[in-house]
Amino acid sequence: MSAGPLGLAAAAAGIIGAPPLFPLTLSLYAVSFTLYCVALGMFQQTPSPGAARYARWVLVAACLSQLLDIGWSCAHGRNPTSGTREAVFFASFMISTAYLGLTLRQSIPVVATLLLPVSMALGSVARLSPGEIPQAVTALRTFHILSASLGVAVFAVAAGISFIYVLTERQLKRHNLGQIARRGASLQTLDNMGRRAILLGFPIFTLAVVSGAVFFDRLSGGLEHPLLALRHPQYVMSMVTWLNFAVLVIARVVGGMRGRRAAYLTLCGFFMALSVLLLYVLRGLLYGGTPS
């Protein structure tokens, strides 16, 4: 290994298990977050809408940097499916990417200021948590983890949008036009984007749940009764989460539900999905990542 700066970074990465570009990724996220705050006028007298455009480009750079990090990890035998830590890091990447994709037509800086710290926190937690024993990678397992990560990431974006919706709606109902109401997107825009995110995330999450069920069945060799999966809290929470979003999708598409109720259901579902993720992280910490 060379003794230059890259070599030192690689050596440091080898010590703490972090990809070499992680400090750059974190810095770019921080710059993007700051620029979004400038766009909203959080630091200065007047909002600066032009800053949102630069913030978006910096966020794209951060996502590319993080993707390179993931590639580096894959090259070193740690792909997103090899353990919870990598899956969480991948999920943080997907949150930012999902935000960029869902806001292609209209940027919502106030939602970005909510999601970027979440993405940064998840990525940092993933990098700082202890290493795991890489698990056997099968196609099914890979598919399950990737779809679960993507689904949770899209739900995270939907939850961020719903949170802003709830705050804005509350201010408007109370005749108190605060900063959120003035600087966020309109209620209709927020609701539409939240709806799109749920309709995108639900099928992906469904695939994750189904593939998870098949994976469990294969793990148990088909000997265990499916209902015994209810012993495992992460499986229970996954099903409850799925049911929550199923109700939400039907209510929105068939029943025309929109507004505050839809936002609360989205937030509820996201926190359930987050709890599933945390249960897997906890399991990884307790059992060193051994498959259950």
Next chain:
Amino acid sequence: MTRLCMIGVSHRTAPLEIRESLSVTGEALKAELLRLRGVVTEAMVVSTCNRFELYYAPDRAPSPDLSDVVEAALLQRQPAARGHTYRHEGEAAVRHLFRVASSLDSIVVGEPQILGQVKDAYQAAVEVGVVGGVLGQTIPKCFAVAKRVRSETQIGQNSASVASVAVDLAEQIFGALDQHPVLIVGAGKMAELAARHLRQAQVRTLYVVNRTRSRADDLAARLQGTAHDWTELEPLLSKAAVVLCSTGARDPVISKDMVARAMRARRGRWLLLVDIAVPRDVDPRVGDLENVYLYDVDALQGVVQGHQEGRRREAEVAERIVDEELRRFHQGQRAQGVAPLIKSLRDRALDVAHKEVERVLPRLQGASERDRQLVSQMAEAIVNKLLHTPQVALKAEAQAGRGDLAEAVRTLFELGPAGESGQLPAVSTNGRSDGAAAHAAARGEAALAGERRIPTSDGLSLASSQSKPRDLARQGAKEAG
């Protein structure tokens, strides 16, 4: 010191009838400027619903007599306005102009229309050809000040009228309004005003209902909407996204049950009700329904007052910006005032240097063309180096508002009276202040025209003017008024 003056009436000093009678636009405004051209050197008239002001520059120093003449000419069409006028001269006039353009003197502080109105007024004055050096320097500066106020403060950020708050609310709920119909219930003035604001915000579809169909038809015609019978009120509630209520009914005309049924028909799509009527037209319990937002007069006024408080705070910041820009403007004016003197000094010194070089060069036998050029360049370089420090000192002193050094330079170098800023040709056909430099140069040259040679001991000569410098300076000051 600037020679800008102004005289006018505004919402602070004159009732609406007086202001209305003075108001002019379009060709009438240009005709007014042409009429005033016979009285003042430069003129610009700002005529809006809240003010009628003349900004002008006389060709001599302002005086009470001159101001009376200008006022009489200005108020020729409405003598009743006499007694409602206010006047400013010099720095006070510039400060007033900066404040007006920055909307600090408006009824609604921070309103955005005034800057466009001042720009239109300036454009009209340029087209008529009544813009010279004074207005040509001051008016563009006021645009820059207004722009700085708007960009560095939040003075214009939040709506400050009931009508514009209604538009803001609609945009905060729906975003773009072009796909969202608006329903006007009743034919009240405030609802009509709010509807006009919504039209400006690109609302395409407007329904009007009123108990009296003919009034609904009139209002719909004015707003380019469609009138409907009173019986269609409830069906229209399920179509419209924004409802403006302003009837004279004593009891609510829109009940909670009506809105609940409408929301079912709308499948829960958002509905904004703006109830401007007193007594209220909409049952207050309507606001409890999901995705329904009800704003009555109190709620709207609360928002407006909150915004106005914010604007007042921002106005304090804006006033500081105006003060700062005014200081800079006057410093620039003073520095500009000394420019002709500096030019005269340089011209004098370079003239001496060139003449001495011409006198000496024939004596340099065998000198090549390059050598001659080097000698000329050396002479100019000596002049530049010697004059650099005095030029910097003159500018610094002018910016500080002192004139002792300038006077001393005139005396020491026997220079004529320097052209001061503002002494310009009567009318500039292209609106630019090109005449300023030419005029000052002409005066400089005139000062030098009377010079004669004084022999010195080494055979070189110095130039001096025929008139004594002090006499010339006094004459110039007299002409400048």
